[in-house]
Amino acid sequence: MKARVTVTLKTGVLDPQGKAIEGALTSLGVEGVTSVRQGKVFDVELDAPDEAAAETALKAACEKLLANTVIENYRIAIRNGAGKAAPGSKEG
Amino acid sequence: MKARVTVTLKTGVLDPQGKAIEGALTSLGVEGVTSVRQGKVFDVELDAPDEAAAETALKAACEKLLANTVIENYRIAIRNGAGKAAPGSKEG
Numbered sequence: 001m002k003a004r005v006t007v008t009l010k011t012g013v014l015d016p017q018g019k020a021i022e023g024a025l026t027s028l029g030v031e032g033v034t035s036v037r038q039g040k041v042f043d044v045e046l047d048a049p050d051e052a053a054a055e056t057a058l059k060a061a062c063e064k065l066l067a068n069t070v071i072e073n074y075r076i077a078i079r080n081g082a083g084k085a086a087p088g089s090k091e092g
Numbered sequence: 093m094k095a096r097v098t099v100t101l102k103t104g105v106l107d108p109q110g111k112a113i114e115g116a117l118t119s120l121g122v123e124g125v126t127s128v129r130q131g132k133v134f135d136v137e138l139d140a141p142d143e144a145a146a147e148t149a150l151k152a153a154c155e156k157l158l159a160n161t162v163i164e165n166y167r168i169a170i171r172n173g174a175g176k177a178a179p180g181s182k183e184g
Contacts, residue, residue, distance in 0.1 A: 033149070045128075
Protein backbone atom coordinates (compact mmCIF):
# COMPACT_ATOMS: atom_id res chain seq x y z
CA MET A 1 0.00 0.00 0.00
CA LYS A 2 1.30 3.45 -0.86
CA ALA A 3 0.85 6.54 1.23
CA ARG A 4 2.05 10.10 1.29
CA VAL A 5 2.78 11.84 4.58
CA THR A 6 3.05 15.62 4.44
CA VAL A 7 4.63 17.44 7.38
CA THR A 8 4.21 21.21 7.59
CA LEU A 9 5.02 23.82 10.22
CA LYS A 10 2.11 24.90 12.39
CA THR A 11 0.69 28.37 11.82
CA GLY A 12 2.62 30.94 13.82
CA VAL A 13 5.85 28.97 13.92
CA LEU A 14 8.67 31.02 12.34
CA ASP A 15 10.15 29.55 9.16
CA PRO A 16 13.55 31.18 8.47
CA GLN A 17 14.22 28.66 5.67
CA GLY A 18 11.02 29.71 3.92
CA LYS A 19 11.95 33.36 4.40
CA ALA A 20 15.35 32.72 2.81
CA ILE A 21 13.70 31.01 -0.18
CA GLU A 22 11.30 33.93 -0.51
CA GLY A 23 14.23 36.37 -0.62
CA ALA A 24 16.14 34.21 -3.09
CA LEU A 25 13.15 33.99 -5.43
CA THR A 26 12.77 37.76 -5.43
CA SER A 27 16.52 38.14 -6.16
CA LEU A 28 16.18 35.66 -9.02
CA GLY A 29 13.44 37.73 -10.61
CA VAL A 30 10.40 35.59 -9.75
CA GLU A 31 7.80 38.26 -9.08
CA GLY A 32 4.77 38.37 -6.82
CA VAL A 33 5.87 35.87 -4.18
CA THR A 34 4.63 37.09 -0.81
CA SER A 35 5.24 34.07 1.42
CA VAL A 36 7.01 30.70 1.31
CA ARG A 37 6.84 28.01 3.96
CA GLN A 38 8.76 24.79 3.59
CA GLY A 39 7.66 21.36 4.70
CA LYS A 40 8.55 17.73 4.11
CA VAL A 41 6.88 14.94 2.24
CA PHE A 42 7.43 11.21 2.72
CA ASP A 43 6.30 8.66 0.15
CA VAL A 44 5.92 5.45 2.10
CA GLU A 45 5.22 1.95 0.86
CA LEU A 46 4.00 -0.46 3.47
CA ASP A 47 2.52 -3.91 3.89
CA ALA A 48 -0.77 -3.62 5.72
CA PRO A 49 -3.93 -5.74 5.58
CA ASP A 50 -6.20 -2.72 5.11
CA GLU A 51 -6.27 1.08 5.07
CA ALA A 52 -7.08 1.35 8.77
CA ALA A 53 -4.00 -0.70 9.71
CA ALA A 54 -1.84 1.35 7.34
CA GLU A 55 -3.12 4.58 8.85
CA THR A 56 -2.44 3.36 12.38
CA ALA A 57 1.14 2.41 11.44
CA LEU A 58 1.71 5.74 9.69
CA LYS A 59 0.29 7.70 12.59
CA ALA A 60 2.76 5.92 14.89
CA ALA A 61 5.56 6.72 12.42
CA CYS A 62 4.62 10.41 12.44
CA GLU A 63 4.35 10.66 16.20
CA LYS A 64 7.61 8.80 16.79
CA LEU A 65 9.85 10.07 14.03
CA LEU A 66 8.53 11.94 11.02
CA ALA A 67 6.98 14.98 12.67
CA ASN A 68 7.84 17.12 15.66
CA THR A 69 4.26 17.50 16.86
CA VAL A 70 5.14 20.48 19.04
CA ILE A 71 5.71 22.66 16.00
CA GLU A 72 4.52 20.57 13.03
CA ASN A 73 1.28 19.21 11.64
CA TYR A 74 1.15 16.01 9.65
CA ARG A 75 -1.29 14.71 7.09
CA ILE A 76 -1.59 11.11 5.98
CA ALA A 77 -3.04 10.26 2.57
CA ILE A 78 -3.37 6.61 1.62
CA ARG A 79 -3.16 6.13 -2.12
CA ASN A 80 -4.78 3.13 -3.78
CA GLY A 81 -3.51 2.32 -7.22
CA ALA A 82 -4.70 5.37 -9.13
CA GLY A 83 -3.08 7.68 -6.58
CA LYS A 84 -6.23 9.07 -4.99
CA ALA A 85 -6.20 10.38 -1.45
CA ALA A 86 -8.22 8.40 1.04
CA PRO A 87 -11.28 10.15 2.40
CA GLY A 88 -10.06 9.34 5.90
CA SER A 89 -6.78 11.25 5.63
CA LYS A 90 -6.07 13.17 8.79
CA GLU A 91 -4.54 16.40 9.99
CA GLY A 92 -2.58 15.64 13.17
CA MET B 93 -3.25 33.08 -4.56
CA LYS B 94 -2.01 30.02 -2.69
CA ALA B 95 -0.12 27.14 -4.22
CA ARG B 96 1.67 24.04 -3.09
CA VAL B 97 4.82 22.89 -4.86
CA THR B 98 5.88 19.30 -4.21
CA VAL B 99 9.40 18.27 -5.14
CA THR B 100 10.23 14.55 -5.19
CA LEU B 101 13.20 12.50 -6.32
CA LYS B 102 12.88 10.92 -9.76
CA THR B 103 12.41 7.18 -9.94
CA GLY B 104 15.76 5.41 -9.88
CA VAL B 105 17.59 8.15 -7.99
CA LEU B 106 19.01 6.75 -4.76
CA ASP B 107 17.58 8.23 -1.57
CA PRO B 108 19.90 7.47 1.37
CA GLN B 109 17.88 9.77 3.65
CA GLY B 110 14.75 7.77 2.90
CA LYS B 111 16.64 4.53 3.55
CA ALA B 112 17.79 5.88 6.92
CA ILE B 113 14.21 6.79 7.86
CA GLU B 114 13.05 3.33 6.80
CA GLY B 115 15.67 1.73 9.07
CA ALA B 116 14.81 4.04 11.96
CA LEU B 117 11.09 3.25 11.67
CA THR B 118 11.81 -0.47 11.80
CA SER B 119 14.03 0.06 14.88
CA LEU B 120 11.24 2.06 16.51
CA GLY B 121 8.79 -0.79 16.05
CA VAL B 122 6.69 0.56 13.18
CA GLU B 123 6.01 -2.59 11.22
CA GLY B 124 5.44 -3.26 7.55
CA VAL B 125 7.31 -0.31 6.08
CA THR B 126 9.03 -1.46 2.87
CA SER B 127 10.15 1.83 1.35
CA VAL B 128 10.44 5.51 2.27
CA ARG B 129 11.40 8.33 -0.08
CA GLN B 130 11.68 11.88 1.17
CA GLY B 131 10.76 15.00 -0.74
CA LYS B 132 10.05 18.66 -0.07
CA VAL B 133 6.92 20.72 -0.08
CA PHE B 134 6.66 24.51 -0.45
CA ASP B 135 3.51 26.40 0.44
CA VAL B 136 3.71 29.57 -1.59
CA GLU B 137 1.50 32.64 -1.50
CA LEU B 138 1.78 34.92 -4.48
CA ASP B 139 0.13 37.89 -6.12
CA ALA B 140 -0.87 36.95 -9.65
CA PRO B 141 -3.71 38.16 -11.85
CA ASP B 142 -4.85 34.63 -12.72
CA GLU B 143 -3.96 30.96 -12.37
CA ALA B 144 -1.97 30.85 -15.60
CA ALA B 145 0.27 33.71 -14.45
CA ALA B 146 0.72 32.06 -11.06
CA GLU B 147 1.67 28.78 -12.69
CA THR B 148 4.19 30.48 -14.97
CA ALA B 149 5.82 32.22 -11.98
CA LEU B 150 5.91 28.99 -9.97
CA LYS B 151 7.35 27.03 -12.88
CA ALA B 152 10.16 29.61 -13.10
CA ALA B 153 10.67 29.32 -9.33
CA CYS B 154 10.97 25.53 -9.59
CA GLU B 155 13.36 25.58 -12.53
CA LYS B 156 15.57 28.27 -10.97
CA LEU B 157 15.60 27.36 -7.30
CA LEU B 158 13.15 24.92 -5.77
CA ALA B 159 13.95 21.75 -7.73
CA ASN B 160 17.10 20.22 -9.15
CA THR B 161 15.48 19.05 -12.38
CA VAL B 162 18.32 16.63 -13.11
CA ILE B 163 17.24 14.38 -10.27
CA GLU B 164 13.91 15.79 -9.08
CA ASN B 165 10.35 16.12 -10.34
CA TYR B 166 8.13 18.97 -9.28
CA ARG B 167 4.39 19.32 -9.13
CA ILE B 168 2.50 22.60 -8.88
CA ALA B 169 -1.00 22.69 -7.42
CA ILE B 170 -2.80 26.02 -7.31
CA ARG B 171 -5.29 26.19 -4.46
CA ASN B 172 -8.27 28.50 -4.63
CA GLY B 173 -9.87 29.30 -1.32
CA ALA B 174 -11.19 25.87 -0.39
CA GLY B 175 -7.79 24.29 -0.92
CA LYS B 176 -8.57 22.32 -4.07
CA ALA B 177 -5.86 21.40 -6.55
CA ALA B 178 -6.16 23.03 -9.94
CA PRO B 179 -6.94 20.67 -12.80
CA GLY B 180 -3.97 22.14 -14.66
CA SER B 181 -1.36 21.14 -12.09
CA LYS B 182 1.73 19.76 -13.75
CA GLU B 183 4.40 17.16 -13.27
CA GLY B 184 7.71 18.70 -14.36
